[in-house]
Amino acid sequence: MSEQHTYRVIVRGTWDGLTEESRARLLAEAAEHGMTSMRFTEEGSLSYEPSPLKHFSMRYVVVSDAADGEEMAAAIAEDRAETALRGLGHGFTGLRSTVTDLDTMKVNFKPASRR
Numbered sequence: 001m002s003e004q005h006t007y008r009v010i011v012r013g014t015w016d017g018l019t020e021e022s023r024a025r026l027l028a029e030a031a032e033h034g035m036t037s038m039r040f041t042e043e044g045s046l047s048y049e050p051s052p053l054k055h056f057s058m059r060y061v062v063v064s065d066a067a068d069g070e071e072m073a074a075a076i077a078e079d080r081a082e083t084a085l086r087g088l089g090h091g092f093t094g095l096r097s098t099v100t101d102l103d104t105m106k107v108n109f110k111p112a113s114r115r
Contacts (some may be wrong), residue, residue: 005066005103008040009077011058013100017091018053026053026090044080056092058084070099 018026030050039045040059048056060077074097085092 003066005073005101007062007064007073007077008100008102009060009062009073010054011044011060011074011077011081012082013092013095014055015048015053015091016093019091020090022090023053023101025088026050034062042054044077044084045056046084048077066103070101073091073101074099075088 018046025046027050034048034049037045038047038057038059039062043063044058044060046053046056055063058077058081060080062073062076064072065074077099078097080097081095082092110115
């Protein structure tokens with residue numbers, strides 16, 4: 001069995017071809033999708049600014065084979081984003097991803113100050 005890694009993926013995109021219904025729903029739900037809603041989850045969390053209603057981001061946790069690397073994690077997250085956005089009936093374009101491999105991330109701890 002291959003080693004699994006956990007990735008945090010931010011998928012960014014631009015709203016495109018929104019229907020009036022979709023636009024109205026996004027504006028009505030904007031407070032639920034602001035800065036405080038940003039979380040990395042398997043289902044993804046959507047965030048955007050209502051004014052101007054132009055760009056959005058979705059945050060995902062993806063667990064996949066380490067051998068498949070960050071490119072596969074990005075592809076999985078983008079597929080999840082496309083599925084979710086289409087399911088909600090929202091038009092979008094230009095998906096792109098930023099991936100962080102949590103298993104290889106270096107953490108710098110500051111030494112405790114001496115008294």
